[in-house]
Amino acid sequence: MSDGSVEIKDLVKTYVDDRGRPTFTAVKKINLLIQNGEFMVLVGPSGCGKTTTLRMVAGLEKITSGTISIGGRVVNDLEPKDRGIAMVFQNYALYPHMTIFNNMAFGLQLAKKKKDFITETVGRTSKALGLDKMLERKPQALSGGQRQRVALGRAIVRNPTVFLFDEPLSNLDAKMRVQMRSEISRLHGQLGSTMIYVTHDQVEAMTMGDRICVMRDGNIMQVADPITLYRKPENVFVAGFIGSPPMNLLKGKIEQRPEGLVFTEMGEKAGLTIPLKPPVADLASRYVGKNIIFGIRPEHITEECTATCVPVESSVDIAEPMGSESLVYLKAGTGTLISRIHGEHIYHMGQPITANINMEKVHLFDTETEKVIR
Amino acid sequence: MAFPSLKTEPARVSNLRDRSTRRHRLTHEQRLLIRKVLAHAFLLSFLAIVLVPFIMVVSASFRQGNFAPSRLLPDKVSLDHWKYVLGIPYTEVVNPATGETRVVKPVVPPLLWFWNSIKVSCLSSAGIILLSGTAAYAFSRFKFKFRTPILSSLLILQMFPMVLALVAFYVILDFTGTYVKWLGLNTQAGLIMVYLGGISSYIWMIKGYFDTIPASMEESARIDGASPFQTFVRILLPVSIPIFAVVFILSFIGYMSEYPVASVVLQTGNNWTLAVGANSFLYEQEKLWGRFAALAVLSGVPITVVFMLCQRFVIGGLTSGGIKE
Amino acid sequence: MSLTTLPVRQVLMALVLLPALYLDFAIYQAGNVWIALAFLIVIAFGAYIYLRREAYPFRYLFPGFLGFGLFVIFPLVYTVCIGFMKYSSQNLLPYDRALELLLQETYLSGDVSYHYQLFAQDAGKYILVLQDMKDPGRRFASEPIDLKAGQQSGASESVTPVTPIAPGTQPPGKPLEMAQVTREKLFIPMRGRQFSLPDKTIVTLEGLARFAARQRLYTLNPDGTLTNRRDGSIVHADPQQGYFVNQKGEKVGVGFRTFTGFDNYVRILSDPRIQGPFLRIFLWTVAFSIFSVLGTFATGLLLAVVLEWKEIQCRKIYRTLLILPYAVPAVLSILIFKGLFNQEFGAVNAFLRGIFHFAPEWETNPWGARAMILLVNIWLGYPYMMLICTGMLQSIPSTIYEASAIDGSNALVDLFKITLPLILPPLFPILISSFAFNFNNFNLVYLLTAGGPKMVGGGIAGETDLLVTYTFNLAFRDSGTNYGLASAIATILFIMVGVLAWANLRIGGRNVKM
Numbered sequence A: 001m002s003d004g005s006v007e008i009k010d011l012v013k014t015y016v017d018d019r020g021r022p023t024f025t026a027v028k029k030i031n032l033l034i035q036n037g038e039f040m041v042l043v044g045p046s047g048c049g050k051t052t053t054l055r056m057v058a059g060l061e062k063i064t065s066g067t068i069s070i071g072g073r074v075v076n077d078l079e080p081k082d083r084g085i086a087m088v089f090q091n092y093a094l095y096p097h098m099t100i101f102n103n104m105a106f107g108l109q110l111a112k113k114k115k116d117f118i119t120e121t122v123g124r125t126s127k128a129l130g131l132d133k134m135l136e137r138k139p140q141a142l143s144g145g146q147r148q149r150v151a152l153g154r155a156i157v158r159n160p161t162v163f164l165f166d167e168p169l170s171n172l173d174a175k176m177r178v179q180m181r182s183e184i185s186r187l188h189g190q191l192g193s194t195m196i197y198v199t200h201d202q203v204e205a206m207t208m209g210d211r212i213c214v215m216r217d218g219n220i221m222q223v224a225d226p227i228t229l230y231r232k233p234e235n236v237f238v239a240g241f242i243g244s245p246p247m248n249l250l251k252g253k254i255e256q257r258p259e260g261l262v263f264t265e266m267g268e269k270a271g272l273t274i275p276l277k278p279p280v281a282d283l284a285s286r287y288v289g290k291n292i293i294f295g296i297r298p299e300h301i302t303e304e305c306t307a308t309c310v311p312v313e314s315s316v317d318i319a320e321p322m323g324s325e326s327l328v329y330l331k332a333g334t335g336t337l338i339s340r341i342h343g344e345h346i347y348h349m350g351q352p353i354t355a356n357i358n359m360e361k362v363h364l365f366d367t368e369t370e371k372v373i374r
Numbered sequence B: 001m002a003f004p005s006l007k008t009e010p011a012r013v014s015n016l017r018d019r020s021t022r023r024h025r026l027t028h029e030q031r032l033l034i035r036k037v038l039a040h041a042f043l044l045s046f047l048a049i050v051l052v053p054f055i056m057v058v059s060a061s062f063r064q065g066n067f068a069p070s071r072l073l074p075d076k077v078s079l080d081h082w083k084y085v086l087g088i089p090y091t092e093v094v095n096p097a098t099g100e101t102r103v104v105k106p107v108v109p110p111l112l113w114f115w116n117s118i119k120v121s122c123l124s125s126a127g128i129i130l131l132s133g134t135a136a137y138a139f140s141r142f143k144f145k146f147r148t149p150i151l152s153s154l155l156i157l158q159m160f161p162m163v164l165a166l167v168a169f170y171v172i173l174d175f176t177g178t179y180v181k182w183l184g185l186n187t188q189a190g191l192i193m194v195y196l197g198g199i200s201s202y203i204w205m206i207k208g209y210f211d212t213i214p215a216s217m218e219e220s221a222r223i224d225g226a227s228p229f230q231t232f233v234r235i236l237l238p239v240s241i242p243i244f245a246v247v248f249i250l251s252f253i254g255y256m257s258e259y260p261v262a263s264v265v266l267q268t269g270n271n272w273t274l275a276v277g278a279n280s281f282l283y284e285q286e287k288l289w290g291r292f293a294a295l296a297v298l299s300g301v302p303i304t305v306v307f308m309l310c311q312r313f314v315i316g317g318l319t320s321g322g323i324k325e
Numbered sequence C: 001m002s003l004t005t006l007p008v009r010q011v012l013m014a015l016v017l018l019p020a021l022y023l024d025f026a027i028y029q030a031g032n033v034w035i036a037l038a039f040l041i042v043i044a045f046g047a048y049i050y051l052r053r054e055a056y057p058f059r060y061l062f063p064g065f066l067g068f069g070l071f072v073i074f075p076l077v078y079t080v081c082i083g084f085m086k087y088s089s090q091n092l093l094p095y096d097r098a099l100e101l102l103l104q105e106t107y108l109s110g111d112v113s114y115h116y117q118l119f120a121q122d123a124g125k126y127i128l129v130l131q132d133m134k135d136p137g138r139r140f141a142s143e144p145i146d147l148k149a150g151q152q153s154g155a156s157e158s159v160t161p162v163t164p165i166a167p168g169t170q171p172p173g174k175p176l177e178m179a180q181v182t183r184e185k186l187f188i189p190m191r192g193r194q195f196s197l198p199d200k201t202i203v204t205l206e207g208l209a210r211f212a213a214r215q216r217l218y219t220l221n222p223d224g225t226l227t228n229r230r231d232g233s234i235v236h237a238d239p240q241q242g243y244f245v246n247q248k249g250e251k252v253g254v255g256f257r258t259f260t261g262f263d264n265y266v267r268i269l270s271d272p273r274i275q276g277p278f279l280r281i282f283l284w285t286v287a288f289s290i291f292s293v294l295g296t297f298a299t300g301l302l303l304a305v306v307l308e309w310k311e312i313q314c315r316k317i318y319r320t321l322l323i324l325p326y327a328v329p330a331v332l333s334i335l336i337f338k339g340l341f342n343q344e345f346g347a348v349n350a351f352l353r354g355i356f357h358f359a360p361e362w363e364t365n366p367w368g369a370r371a372m373i374l375l376v377n378i379w380l381g382y383p384y385m386m387l388i389c390t391g392m393l394q395s396i397p398s399t400i401y402e403a404s405a406i407d408g409s410n411a412l413v414d415l416f417k418i419t420l421p422l423i424l425p426p427l428f429p430i431l432i433s434s435f436a437f438n439f440n441n442f443n444l445v446y447l448l449t450a451g452g453p454k455m456v457g458g459g460i461a462g463e464t465d466l467l468v469t470y471t472f473n474l475a476f477r478d479s480g481t482n483y484g485l486a487s488a489i490a491t492i493l494f495i496m497v498g499v500l501a502w503a504n505l506r507i508g509g510r511n512v513k514m
């Protein structure tokens, strides 16, 4: 079974209590196709069903309806060990009473592999992970990063076609996390296996994933490669979820004014008014008088003006200088905009500033469907 | 403000503070000392209350004649009671006037009761661990209908005072005895079997422990290809040894002290447990305190020592909700 | 996988199943049809659970449930059932057995008596020859029968037929002299036997030297009543009394156990001979439980607080030694205290007499005995509370006390305003369990005072009896054992403690994950 493509079809998971009564539907009929050798990242806010999906792929959770196929074979009724998968858990899940060697060899021993083979495989893997000096130790005697590497090694030893990761790095400190991140990426390069990786860290998702699957409340919101996801979010949720600081999302209306189409923000109070230029104006013309969500990323609000920009008079509310760039919270009318401005500047509170909104980078979303308007 | 004046004053201020703190510290130290002395006095007198009974029992076991424990040191030292308990024959003066003596040797050496008790308690506790460990695994790791109600009713039903169900035990053992000889009345196997019913509080204890062990470890083993039974035996059990130690010790001590059921089930002296045997020395008509004391020391000491050695385990287990019965 | 593991399970199952089925068959053959059926159902359940995948979790539960069912649930149900029965030393046997005994009763019918002679055979067997005293020509002989000298015959209910023999003939073997019969006590095994003549008359040994005809006293009528053949009276079973009675209402024969509904409960509530002691014992049981919990808790907490004080040296040694009462088997400690509190010779009174010239009557005065029980129970129980409290205390962050010290508090205020409010809620379920445990603390009372001193006018009730020891005595001690009444009280006890446990589960359930 070398084909590691994973196909999820109409997958539903409804949790039940002891008596089999449904309590909560965590995954609602999702469809997802993961190519052989692809690094797929599942992201989404807490409780959106990422872990549940992953555990169904692993076979640890019963599938309510729908199918999961690995390598073209439906695995719904297969035991985890027969699915050709390996899983790395958030809390490592090492066996505390076994040595590192036995931790890694456990699966092979259960599969009744030859002793020489086991020693050879575990030795090779542990060397590659830099664990060969501590094979006789127990997990308590290892650091967090080393433990994570043992968990990784345990997965590699199984020689799976699909690796499953459930937030494997969230128990590590920031520096270790960066290091392990690149190690897993390198592993993916070397082994070429399919990997499904759950995280709620955007940076991990963007840097590691070939493609990213964004989930919310048991639904898939968008599946795309990182750049597409960033450039062309398909809905308000993805737009707001991906990117830090998040995209400015203003609720308002398109109005026909004598000077042309304008967007007026409607919060609790009337807010910002932004005149619209092409190409946005063309899209907006279909929504005159209708509610709309206006989205613009902070880096597309600049001090310099380009051909397609619209100036908005505003003043500095708070500025967070970060060295090469600054996050500036702008007060415009009664609303607030976040902008990311490059260069080493110092801003004062109340300092007037002309914010130029790049019309080419504006996203408009339908308020009702929350879908992007194209 | 008064900046300048402050500048001139530091010496005086510090002086003042110094004096006041010194006086304060002195009284504080004294108070502390008094308190410490009081605390030690309290603890020591409490210790005396705890220890004196044991010392008196030791002394009673070496004291000639059968007197209730009442002295810290025996007046006339004699090893007769110890010989009796160990089953060693000894001569006793029957009639001081004529100097007539006789050899005393117990029909059943009381040490045997201790051995019986150890046997019964060990086997029962091992059985308890087997039964409650597997049941706790099911309650902790599987979902099935009526799991929670069953779990609660286990605890509530166990509240029935078993002493009062002796008629039923009698009936059961009488019945089993007619078909399987070694499992009937007046057999230790029968007693052990009856003891194996008392599992519910231990199920709760072990389940509580299992619940604290993350399931991902077992899931990982499952992916590695282990069956649930292999997971249970090779992953969960080795990790849960501390709780099994606690359960073993608690149930062991509980069964060492069990009197009523044992006294009804075991009818002949050679089968008695420690509790039944020890009480048999203290009949209304003739209280053989000396022999009782020797037996108590002989059997109490090893158990106590083992308990003290395992104390750390037990305390950990207790705080997770067990009760000694 | 399946090729190697499957047969193992099947073989193991067979190894367990076959003896179980064999045992079940033996039970069935012995005539216990219902028990055999129940056992068969259990076996079937077991086989189902261990062979079918869908019952997987129950594989781990089955052995435990079996033990629990047999030794907790069955005794409980059995006891509750007995609670609805009239079942005591007077009404001991099941109805069938009582009826059987009644039907076996015989009376001397007619005035024909027989001489007898025994002829010794091989292997301790004898042939009995009977000869009519008035008509010496009528003679009968039995088959060789087993007579064990001096032992009651095991086959007491069996009837041995005798056949006529011709006058003048002798059975084989050596005839025994009368003196020999008495010396070897052969009359004892003969007494249990009945011999039937060809005309169905039953003859039994009367006295030492003669046999006489006997007849069954009762005949069973189709409607279930019995007719007394001697005086013609009709006897019927009275289920309310658990006795057979004749028309005059006189009891006949032995009593039998019988269902009487709530009679026992009504008796507990209304019969002054039971209600009086019951109420007093109930009050004492509650008081004992409350004071035991409070006493052990207060002592344990006090010691735990003192031992938490970092300034004291040797805390570890103190703590270890203070746990001792918990480590020693309770039976031994209780019996030791029985000696120490001995009214005349015990150490406690020797000490008190020496210092205060005062010797309480621990054994004869009710209040003295109660005080002794509480003192001993506190001594036995405080280490547990101390351990629990220590655990709780250590979980309170010390910064709280530092903050209160800055606010100007002292040790007492700390204890009552901070420590107690913090540890009481999580301790509550433990205190309740401890209450329930003491409510049924059989060992302590039974071994220490056995309930004594006796309650004046309370029958077998003692002043220090707990409900559980009182009930135990009612059921198992001395004469007049009354299982029915005892079981009814046991049921009440169970309901009280069970409700407590249930409530406790509810309270504790909020912080315990199920």
Ligand SMILES: Nc1ncnc2c1ncn2[C@@H]1O[C@H](COP(=O)(O)OP(=O)(O)OP(=O)(O)O)[C@@H](O)[C@H]1O
Pocket (backbone or CB within 6 Å): A015, A016, A023, A024, A025, A026, A044, A045, A046, A047, A048, A049, A050, A051, A052, A053, A200
């Ligand atoms: N055993 C269960 N019974 C009922 N509901 C459950 C169960 N396990 C999870 N859920 C619910 O299912 C939803 C999805 O859970 P899941 O663990 O998949 O979230 P997640 O996306 O992994 O979140 P996180 O990022 O916090 O790990 C959650 O709302 C959770 O409360």
Ligand SMILES: [Mg+2]
Pocket (backbone or CB within 6 Å): A050, A051, A052
């Ligand atoms: Mg998760």
